[in-house]
Amino acid sequence: MATLPVMGYVVGGAFSTSIVAKSQNYFGRKISFQLGLLVAMLSALLCAYAAVSKNFWLLVMGTFIAGYYSANGQLYRFAAAELTDIKQRDKAVSWVLAGGILGAVIGPNLASWTRDLFDTAFLGAYLTLSIAGFIGIFVMQFIHFPQELKTQHSLSDGRPLSVILRQPVFVVAIIGAALGYGVMNLLMAATPLAMQICGLPFSDTALVLEWHVIGMFAPGFFTGSLIQRFGTLKIMGVGVLLNFICIAIALTGTDLHQFFIALFLLGVGWNFLFTGATSLAMTAYQPNERDKAQAAINFFVFGTMAFTSFGSGALVTSHGWSILNWGSLIPVAITGLALYWLAQQRKNSQAPA
Known part of the structure; x- marks a missing residue:
């Protein structure tokens, strides 16, 4: 409740x-x-x-x-x-x-x-x-x-939303944003309960969550520069890798330093995925399609967050911290496969006929 x-x-x-x-x-x-x-x-x-x-x-x-x-x-x-x-x-x-x-x-x-x-x-x-x-x-x-940035047009203008949603780049942007947010929210929301169950004091929990949030937002000062230098898909790929490392560390034990390092890496991984997914999405629609396209991606993000917010506490108290982390490997793997698929799509489209 x-x-x-x-x-x-x-x-x-x-x-x-x-x-x-x-x-x-x-x-x-x-x-x-x-x-x-x-x-x-x-x-x-x-x-x-x-x-x-x-x-x-x-x-x-x-x-x-x-x-x-x-x-x-x-x-x-x-x-x-x-x-x-x-x-x-x-x-x-x-x-x-x-x-x-x-x-x-x-x-x-x-x-x-x-x-x-x-x-x-x-x-x-x-x-x-x-x-x-x-x-x-x-x-x-x-x-x-x-004034020119105000659309002042019908939401039916441009391509139908179904057409925008079927674009590989938009599909991967949704997967990166929604699942990246979902995994972050699932583990972050469960962390205070898990640390309490493990007998760690609230002061330790506050420290872990504080550095998790720093990990989420501090990279924002340079993530954009990294994307410009190395490309969106590569930076999102690093975000997936950081999520894998986060889960691996979380599975090694439940001491303070393991929670601390895992949650910090989780925050940085989220930043790379979410920033990259936002940049990726903006390449998939025209100005007159802006509102419906942005609403669609945000709907998937909020829907995933709602599901993970509801399920994190129940999962960690009924099945434990380790099972929660093992289960998180699935959406992280799906995100990684989606990025690889889009990279191959782009590679094939650039290959000479």
Whole structure:
């Protein structure tokens, strides 16, 4: 039951992808992003009221509604790429993800500092979160989105979504983003429970998760440059390799250093896969197909996250940490095979007739 509010946030994001695509198409980037931040404000206030009234299901509803903001937030990386020169798009995506370091540091500390401001636990955290949403709306007002980048067209324009989805490059982009996120979410969400079961103190868990998040976002300062130098598929391949190494280390034991190294590598592997998948996806659609294509890839990401969020706790408590890691080898292997398949497709298409 304790994981339901988190799952509500992820499922809400999955259900909101099509609505967000329509709002992005109709209002353009700026207004749509501001609407998302407004929803973040209102949902935080709803969660605050749920905390005061001790209404668990209202809390779940609040996090579900907040998923609309999350679905908008997943488009920031695409918007950044569209605002830059085509040669710098990989770096733009990478730097947006690097900005997650700020969230990783400010978010947990903000929750910790404001948790007990009032008699009701976490009321201060939710109220502070609503203020953060307001600040986001204010900051967004100063970002200039060129008029030509607003699609202002019907979502039926361009090729049908089914045609876009059948492209090998788009299939691999979806697999890389969704399964990369899924494996990361599955192991990360289960880590606190696994470490508790193994008798490790909460301070150790906090240290492991802190460095995991650093591993997720710190590479963003140079992932784009690596993609430009070595190519998208090679960097995504390194991400798959890091996931394999992460699982191998996790299977060697349950001491602090094994959790620490495994989760750090898991974060870096996710960064390489997710940044690469985003860059790959942008080569598979035309500007007038942007909204439906981006909504599709985000739907698969959120759907996978919802499944892994729901299953991680149950799997680790019923089958154990080792079984969870063995099972994670399957999606990692699928991702690796997908990358190899696309590389062969490109090699064959470039071969002389």
